[in-house]
Amino acid sequence: MSSGNDQDTSASPETILVVEDDRPLREGLALNFKLHGYHVITAADGEVGMQKAFDVRPDLIVLDIMLPGYSGLEILAELREKHEDVPVLILSARDTLDDKVEGLLLGADDYLAKPFELPELLARTEAMLRRRRMNRLAEPEIGFGAVVIDPAGRNLTVEGREIGLSAKEFDLLCLLARSPGRAFSREEILDRVWGWGFDGTTRTVDNFILVLRQKLEADPAHPRHIKTVRQVGYRLDP
DSSP states (O other), X not given: OOTTSOOOTTSOOOEEEEEOSOXXXXXXXXXXXXXXXXXXXXXXXXXXXXXXXXHHOOSEEEEESSOSSSOHHHHHHHHHHTTOOXXXXXXXXXXXXXXXXXXXXXXXXXXXXXXXXXXXXXXXXXXXXXXXXXXXXHOOOEEETTEEEETTTXXXXXXXXXXXXXXXXXXXXXXXXXXXXXXXXXXXXXXXXIOTXXXXXXXXXXXHHHHHHHHHOSSTTSOSSEEEETTTEEEEOO
């Protein structure tokens, strides 16, 4: 990957999660990704990889298939079941057509057989991240009532005034706003916003909903948009 790529170096570096149990390979990948300007986190087994995938919310995951604990395919299946759209590049010594098809059908974005050439891995990584940047920039604003949400800029305005939200508040609001009228259970909200392995309670969701209502609703005690669905959770009515 040349120094002339179109990565936005003025922004925070993109985060790559490397899940690989081979220590020399894991450390070598991490070093090379860092040299190309990425922030890198690593995991040596499937359980830690699964937790970091949901807790850190990386921009891309490089995922080995054969791992202690959860396999790479199990991690991939869990990510897609939870509607996580993070790009996933599978690395595997299993390079038969059936193996590749299985990984791609489960939701992998790319598949690279071991052994591989480092320049090819870096080029594929940059291509996947470039598509992700373009998709984020293309996501339209979401408006309802006096509220305008800009997912790409992670910005919220109410009646033309910018409203500050924490990262989790913004993620929760976007989750509801992207599926208007759909009821989300508290458990699903925890999985989708806080991530797999979060050890808090569903009361966390209630507290965040309360804060969002105070920031968005004209009358938080009688919300117009963020509605409680009894015995289920919450939905957004635009």
